[in-house]
Amino acid sequence: MAARFAAGDRVAVRRAFPPGHIRTPWYARGAAGEVERICGAFGNPEELAFGRRDAPKQTLYRVRFAQTALWPDYDGPPGDTIDIELYEHWLEPATE
């Protein structure tokens, strides 16, 4: 399957709060970062959580966030980062 984003792209995590089993951490929702790598296509946990193993796979990315983008009061150097694995349907192009 074609990946929508490439390594180095600036992306934003959707600020969304759907019910169900969601593996996008709350602290990253609404934040912008940079695609660190494409991990490949994997089963969508939101469907697997209801036992649907045959649901379409999703491209999984590792997205790197500056700590200061996640926590405005971050206590540490501005270069510190968090890498998070995120599925494609949670990402959109960053507008900033």
Next chain:
Amino acid sequence: MGGLPAGRVEPTEHDYALWEKRVDALMVLLGGQGRGVITVDELRRGIEQLGAEAYEAMSYYERWIASMTNTLLAKGIITSDELGRRMAEVGKRGEGAG
């Protein structure tokens, strides 16, 4: 829980009890590619559905077996009646946890 306020990280650990390893083994076997009875995400969702208070009141593998059992019941792989009867029988045997 990322980012929520919490206290100091106490470097605790324990040697896993046999019954805890058995719960883990059941999930390994139920989640295995071949059998595919319960997905890891079903296990996780079931743990979340136990509610926030379960995180405080139950141990890690207690949450696992509770979640797995609820999922097995929901899928009809075991029934409440047979499970209730078997639990009562196990209780009467007077065994230890091993």
Next chain:
Amino acid sequence: MATHDHHGHDHAPPPDEDGPLTYYQTMEIAVRELLIEKGIFGADDVRRAIETMDARDHAAGAEVVAHAWTDPDFREALLADGTGACARLGIDIGPTRLIAVENTAAVHNVIVCTLCSCYPRNLLGLPPDWYKSRAYRSRVVREPRAVLREFGTAIPDDVTVRVHDSTADMRYIVVPRRPAGTEGWARERLAALVTRDSLIGVTVPKNP
């Protein structure tokens, strides 16, 4: 999971070995018996799964790191494709994929799973309680340097801290920096310096 690098950690005895069964211990026995009777798996399968679990500890992770420290080609392969490099050593990572992250003079890496307790069990065994604790999972993403200090690891401000949150199908292992004064050491000797916690990234390897 018995005795290894627990250096400064409290090792509580296994809980609930004696005394009457608790409600959930009773549930485990009943569910297991019913699943065996229904032919979902056999009693032997359970025993083998536990034997596999018992055979795993961080020795596999330490071996991988000792190889990376002594074989530049392996190091490169490991950083490019952790799963494939481990397979070269006969180590199966399982259904997830491994990403190895390397500590350098400029970068220190640390691993967490904020959503549950994802952990590279095929390389490190079952996770310690603190890794699954609310305190670690909540705080290491927001104040990693403070959490590392609680483990006795002070990271200077000119070293970047990279936190890796295992939210999905990747698992992580930290390749720590090789301690000074170990030039010419054999792999087995190097592996003995690699503690479990240094592979998670909350500490650094033992000094020679």
